[in-house]
Amino acid sequence: MDTSVASGLRVDRARLLDRLERLAQHGARADGGVCRLALTDADRAGRDQVVAWMRELGLDVVVDAIGNVRGTRAGREAGPPVMTGSHVDTVATGGRYDGSYGVVAGLEVVAALNDAGVETRRPLCVAFFTGEEGARFAPDMLGSLVYVGGLPLEEALAVRDAGGAVLGDELRRCGYAGDAPVGAPEVHAFVELHVEQGPVLEAEGVTIGAVRNLQGISWQEIAIEGQANHAGTTPMRLRHDAGYAAAAVAHFLRGLTRRLGGDQLATCGVIDLEPNLINVIAQRARLTADLRNTDEDALRRAEAELAAFLEQLARDEGVTVSTRRLARFEPVVFDAGVADTIARVAGELGHSVRDATSGAGHDAQMLARVCPAAMIFVPSIGGISHNPREDTAPEHLAAGADVLLHTLLELAR
Numbered sequence: 001m002d003t004s005v006a007s008g009l010r011v012d013r014a015r016l017l018d019r020l021e022r023l024a025q026h027g028a029r030a031d032g033g034v035c036r037l038a039l040t041d042a043d044r045a046g047r048d049q050v051v052a053w054m055r056e057l058g059l060d061v062v063v064d065a066i067g068n069v070r071g072t073r074a075g076r077e078a079g080p081p082v083m084t085g086s087h088v089d090t091v092a093t094g095g096r097y098d099g100s101y102g103v104v105a106g107l108e109v110v111a112a113l114n115d116a117g118v119e120t121r122r123p124l125c126v127a128f129f130t131g132e133e134g135a136r137f138a139p140d141m142l143g144s145l146v147y148v149g150g151l152p153l154e155e156a157l158a159v160r161d162a163g164g165a166v167l168g169d170e171l172r173r174c175g176y177a178g179d180a181p182v183g184a185p186e187v188h189a190f191v192e193l194h195v196e197q198g199p200v201l202e203a204e205g206v207t208i209g210a211v212r213n214l215q216g217i218s219w220q221e222i223a224i225e226g227q228a229n230h231a232g233t234t235p236m237r238l239r240h241d242a243g244y245a246a247a248a249v250a251h252f253l254r255g256l257t258r259r260l261g262g263d264q265l266a267t268c269g270v271i272d273l274e275p276n277l278i279n280v281i282a283q284r285a286r287l288t289a290d291l292r293n294t295d296e297d298a299l300r301r302a303e304a305e306l307a308a309f310l311e312q313l314a315r316d317e318g319v320t321v322s323t324r325r326l327a328r329f330e331p332v333v334f335d336a337g338v339a340d341t342i343a344r345v346a347g348e349l350g351h352s353v354r355d356a357t358s359g360a361g362h363d364a365q366m367l368a369r370v371c372p373a374a375m376i377f378v379p380s381i382g383g384i385s386h387n388p389r390e391d392t393a394p395e396h397l398a399a400g401a402d403v404l405l406h407t408l409l410e411l412a413r
């Protein structure tokens with residue numbers, strides 16, 4: 001059967017958009033965004049919805065011991081599948097496309113092949129991975145990291161969230177503590193479709209990004225212990241102010257990026273103070289540092305400079321500072337052959353395409369450890385993501401799904 005781009009085989013845009021809309025109802029926020037933190041009831045509801053669609057499409061559904069879910073469509077031959085997928089969990093103030101789009105588009109590819117009666121040589125698999133965001137249980141990309149054997153299962157199951165809940169308990173509570181083993185999967189190739197979450201494609205008026213690399217990520221939690229005291233009676237020279245120290249770290253990080261330049265990024269996304277009262281010098285602070293760079297040596301330098309600053313701050317302010325690593329992934333270069341296929345297919349479909357670098361972490365970076373992997377990006381309106389305003393034009397959502405369809409067909413031949 002002719003399944004080439006010229007055959008006219010395409011996804012069904014209306015069905016794609018309808019499933020995206022229906023998935024966004026699970027964990028819907030009043031502002032139009034989505035909150036499906038990993039292994040909460042909303043995440044379970046989203047998972048259940050996707051599994052129901054997998055079953056409707058005739059996929060063989062498998063849940064593994066960390067809650068990753070794989071729906072497989074048989075090929076003419078058995079053997080390692082061509083896999084696509086992403087994640088169903090979101091940050092607390094998420095949009096409706098981060099993660100969801102890659103999973104729903106994977107299902108749409110299956111639906112289009114079913115409608116057209118196309119049988120592929122290799123099996124096709126659509127997956128979603130547990131806790132990609134890392135916003136509740138760190139590190140990010142946790143499920144796919146365990147899937148490829150990068151984090152021991154028992155260690156992952158023992159991870160606690162900020163409230164002390166244990167990942168393994170939440171997995172069981174949600175009914176996704178599966179039987180399938182994790183560790184050394186056989187995957188022929190992996191392609192993840194994702195919104196860019198940045199401004200580049202839109203700024204250049206380009207529809208498709210063939211993602212060839214992904215920057216390194218360093219997450220750490222910083223705990224500062226000072227001395228609570230009266231804001232009105234304590235002379236400045238006698239203070240050990242955890243609130244000031246936390247603010248000094250955030251200010252240092254911004255200066256660090258200016259000083260290092262290049263691709264260095266730094267974010268202080270969490271700053272919690274105790275007792276967090278207007279007239280009490282803060283006893284303690286818990287904050288986070290998210291450092292990213294496409295260059296591993298530069299990222300290590302940024303980490304070293306932050307460590308040196310924290311030591312100096314502790315001495316100067318008379319506070320104690322401790323750090324805990326939450327995630328550390330080196331930059332990843334994706335498979336050139338798969339990225340070339342994505343670029344070529346996009347061109348054949350008549351879409352503008354450019355090479356892209358991912359600023360965000362993705363499950364594809366973990367699958368790249370065990371098989372040839374790459375990603376497809378479509379534009380984010382205003383470059384906005386991790387924000388309820390996240391949005392992408394319907395024609396771009398359909399274009400990305402068509403590129404995914406024909407890329408997977410090429411890899412599954």
Ligand code: HGY
Nearest residue numbers: 132133134140360361
């Ligand atoms: O943090 C990230 O880059 C991804 O959204 N988990």
Ligand code: MN
Nearest residue numbers: 098099132362
């Ligand atoms: Mn994502």
Ligand code: MN
Nearest residue numbers: 098133360386
């Ligand atoms: Mn995300």
